[in-house]
Amino acid sequence: MGAYTRAMNVFPEWFKAFRHVTLWPGMDMPVLSGQGGQIGFGHVSEDTEVPEHAHSGQWGVVLEGRVEFVIGGERRVYTKGDYYHIPAGVPHSARLAAGTAFIDVWEGRRFSEESMK
Numbered sequence: 001m002g003a004y005t006r007a008m009n010v011f012p013e014w015f016k017a018f019r020h021v022t023l024w025p026g027m028d029m030p031v032l033s034g035q036g037g038q039i040g041f042g043h044v045s046e047d048t049e050v051p052e053h054a055h056s057g058q059w060g061v062v063l064e065g066r067v068e069f070v071i072g073g074e075r076r077v078y079t080k081g082d083y084y085h086i087p088a089g090v091p092h093s094a095r096l097a098a099g100t101a102f103i104d105v106w107e108g109r110r111f112s113e114e115s116m117k
Contacts, residue, residue, distance in 0.1 A: 010063055010101040011041050019116040024050050027096075029104075031111055038110050043101040050094040056108040058086040065100025069093070 011030075018030035021040075027050075029042040044065075052070070061083040068077050069084065071092045078084055086092050088107065096102075 010043055015041060021111045021116050024048060031116060033109065033111075033113075033116075037105060037107045040104045040106075040110075041101075042104060044096045044098065046098045048094075048096040048100075050096070052091050052093040054089050054091045055110060056106055057088040058084075058104060058106050058110075060084050060102055060104040063101040063103065065102075066097040067100060067102065068095040 015030050018032060018041075020028050020030045022028050023040070023042070026046060026048055027042060027044055029040040031038050031040045062078045062080055064080055066077065066079050067084075068075065069086075069092055070076075071084075071086055072090045076084070
């Protein structure tokens with residue numbers, strides 16, 4: 001059972017039909033693609049470390065739990081109801097607490113069609 005399956009109390013059952021990607025080990029997420037960007041619906045069942053990386057602009061909101069970002073060298077903590085923005089090209093990493101649910105929006109195509117199942 002993937003992390004997304006355990007998140008049914010956060011996201012509706014019909015989200016299972018969306019294509020999904022494995023963003024990081026232990027972090028599978030449904031992703032919808034549009035002309036100008038993509039949106040992902042994430043949930044982690046255990047503490048998760050996201051290594052430093054950079055890409056196009058990203059916006060998000062924490063629905064449950066806690067995310068600690070290091071964005072451009074600055075540490076910031078976000079909890080339920082907080083939203084964040086990571087400008088394009090800015091290196092960032094994250095630590096997500098077990099049970100964290102979030103929605104991420106990326107400008108452009110963050111994931112190729114081939115990487116989505």
